[in-house]
Amino acid sequence: MTKFGLKIFISWLFGTLLFAFPSFAAQIDGLRIGQNSTGARVVFDADANFDYKVFTLSNPNRLVIDTQNVEVTSKAVNSLQKNDFVSNVRTGPTGVSGVRIVFDLLRPIVVKKAFMLKPASGFAWRFAIDVETVTEKDFIAQVGNAYAFNSKDYQQSASSQSVAKSSSDSAKKNALRRRIITIDAGHGGIDPGAIGYSGTYEKNITFAMAKELKAELDKNPHYKVYLTRSRDIFIPLRDRVKISRKNNSDLFISIHADSARNRKATGLSVYTLSEEASDKEAAALAEKENKADIVAGIDFSKEEKLVSDVLLNMAQRETRNFSSEFAGLLSWQMSKIVKTVSNTHRFAGFAVLKAPDVPSVLMELGYLSNPTEEKQLKQKSYRQKLVAAAVRAINKYFENNKH
């Protein structure tokens, strides 16, 4: 072959190769799961909207999403975090230009809703699937029922529908403004909280951790961080919620440390609000933490209504999903560096998590009743590890929710 002929051959080869590559209309490059007490939301990040069909299959139980002209990156597949709903995700071709995304289910579910969220302020598209836990019998009954949608049916960003962020103007500002984080050091003043194996007060551990977490977050110019208390004083639980709302917080983190009669009990846990507790331990813990006000001689059992608005329910549901998403990220980061309790993310009726419009989580750093964990929690170097993991979770959460 002449030099010229070779050139032609090469350009022909490359031309053919280029045409041989399928052109994708959209690329999915992120995947995350937020859990709550009754179900979960699966969210995909994509650079464009796309048509999809969602359905379930049995034997083994699977959740399936069929799409057209969509590329699912390995980054998206690999970003699946450990959760209670699906064990893994895989993709494969279907039809002429289709891609099938398959989740293996850990429990029977139904698809309640699937929808596309329009990008807010120039940020990516999100495709969300809300699922709810059901009995195996109910799962079987609806296997194969497809939830098919056209890419033209999409919603505005859910956050721009919520009470706090109602106009598109404020959504635009959201993209630019600093994220506001309120950190709540549990207990204080007259209320010492749990008392450790060798007499350590919970209120001192929570305060040290809160200050250290603030100091670390303050290094990031994109964050504005507040503490609910900056000294050893008593603040009623509902006032902590009020402070969080008054600060216009994007995230509220309440820090605690547990104690148990069983000195062997150890491990960190993360909680979000739910009327129904995920288990007896979580219910008992919420009851104990909610007694903080009574300890100080105040009884706010008849809580005043925080907000009265027809949109309240919607905002609460949305807030719960964000809280769950952050709790999942926090549990995951913590589980990588310290011992966590099984089912690290749990749910119960904590009074301090009741702001309807601020995603809120409560973290129990460990058990002060356990001599080893008490000693560790008193060490700044140990707390610094927890701080670093919390910062990673916070960064990831705001990266995921740029709208």
Ligand SMILES: [Zn+2]
């Ligand atoms: Zn506490």
